[in-house]
Amino acid sequence: MDIKPILTTLRRHKTAAALIVLEIALSCAIICNAVFLINERITRMDRPSGLAENELVVLRHAGIGQDDDAQLNARQDLAALRQLPGVKAATRVNQVPFNNSSWNSGINLTPDQKDSSANATVYLADEGFIDTFGLNLVQGRNFNADEYVDYTDLRDPGEERAIPAVLISRALAEKLFPGQDPIGKPLYSWGDEPHRVVGIVDPLIRPNNQGGPAGAYLSMVLPIRYANGNTVIRTSPExxxxxxxxxxxxMEKLNPRRVLTTEKTFEEIKARYYRSDKAMVWLLISVCVALLVVTAFGIVGLASFWVQQRTKQIGVRRALGATRGQVLRYFQTENFLLASFGIAIGMLGAYGINQWLMSHYELARLPAIYLPVGAATLWLLGQIAVYGPARRAASVPPAVATRSV
Structure with a gap:
């Protein structure tokens, strides 16, 4: 179809055409970035933690304190909990994933290193840590009984207790020892003595997802009994x-003075942590749907207005031999051109918005694939929206149109 007459007509309706072009451009720019943000949030929420999430119960009590009896009380608690019906394993740990705080430490590969080779979260593990969390030990071994150290001993003045062993995540192993076997390698983090890597777990997420996608799995586990931590119990889901x-x-029977501050399943903790992410996803979906609906109504309204205004011209074309299909294609082509102009501007806007988000909110660069997908969506939306008015234009009888002269 010759588009020269279409362009001539659009030049005579510059204001209306410009408005629909700007509306499509705005929708394209916002929707491309919104869909990207939605995908980023969903990907973040779907990242595996490495834990047996649907089998874990987390308890936390206040009032234990790191005193002389703390370690003894912790051992008594765990011994009693492990005897309860339905308990597969139990442990005490300083932190659990999906919390807003995190224990982190720099890691050096040599004792005199000035800048850390990596920054990783630190899990202080009591006996039963791997079995309770359901971690996947992909290489090496678990801690031996004689490698565990009490946290209170590490804090005693003048006490020099080495931490001989460490478990690290596969992501941390690849960062520290790329292309090497990490088992047996030394690293320095807590104290002046090296910790020898004895095992690799994969995956093990950081408590607060710190470090973005690249750093979310930089984790290490030290064989340190931390009495005043989270009591984690593994059982069957039901x-x-x-x-x-x-x-x-x-636990209340063993120590009635303690105050329970947390009693949740791990899934509840995770759901609470991602509550704002879910709300953001639904908000962005609502924005996308609203923009698409408004754009579709704008296209329908403009096309309907132009059909009404051009009744005489349509009748003349029909009288001169134009078929219904030709009239229908005319309006569809006209809308396709308007959508193309708007999409071209919208792509530039999408890139600009993404650059602003990158500089202010550390968002990743918008992948190029979102631009053609957004363009195809708006082209399809435009053709669907204009189809109704275009069919009405194509159904105008030549005789009725000529009587309107």
Missing amino acids: RRGEVMKAAIEE
Whole structure:
């Protein structure tokens, strides 16, 4: 179809054409970035933690304190919990994933190194850590019994206790020892003595996803018994409520002075952590849908207005032999040209918005694939929206149109 007459007509309706072009451009720019943000949030929420999430119960009590009896109380707690019906394993750890705070430490490969080779989260692990969390030990071994150290001993003045062993995540191993076997390699983090890598777990997420996608799995586990931490219990999914209730009763019986501050399944902790991400996803989806609806109504309204205004011209064309299909294609081509102009401007706008988000919110660069996908969506939307008015234009009888002269 010759587009010269279409362009001539659009030049005579510059204001209306410019408005629909700007509307499409704005929708393209916002939707491309919104869909990218939605995908980023969903990807973040779907990242595996490495834990047996649907089997874990997390308890935390206040009032234990790191005193002389803290380690003894912790051992008594764990011994009692492990005897409860339905409990597969239990441990105490300084932190669990999906919290807003995190224990982190720099890691050096030599004792005199000035700048750290990596920054990783630090899990202080009691016996049963791997079994309780359901971690996948992909290389090496677990800690031996004689490698565990009490946290209170490390804090005693003048006490020089070395931490001989460390477990690290595969992501951390690849960062520290690329292309090498990490087992047996020394690293320096807590104290002046080296920790020898004895095992690799994969994956093990950081508590607060710090470091973005590249740093979310930089984790290490030290064999340190931390009494004033989170009590984590592993059980079967269907018995979590029953086991949680029994565990609370048992711990209160052992020490009635303690105050329970947390009693949640791990899935509840994760859901709470990602609550704002889910809200953002639904908000952005709503924005995208609203923009598409407004754009579609704008196209329908403009096309309907132009059909009404051009009734005489349509009738003349029909009288001169134009078929219904030709009239229909005319309006569809006209809309395609307007959408193309708007999409071209919108792509530049999408890039500009992404640059602003990158500089202010550390967002990743918008992948190029989002631009053609956004363009195809708006082209399809435009053709669907204009189809109704275009069919009405194509159905105008030549005789009725000539009587309107």
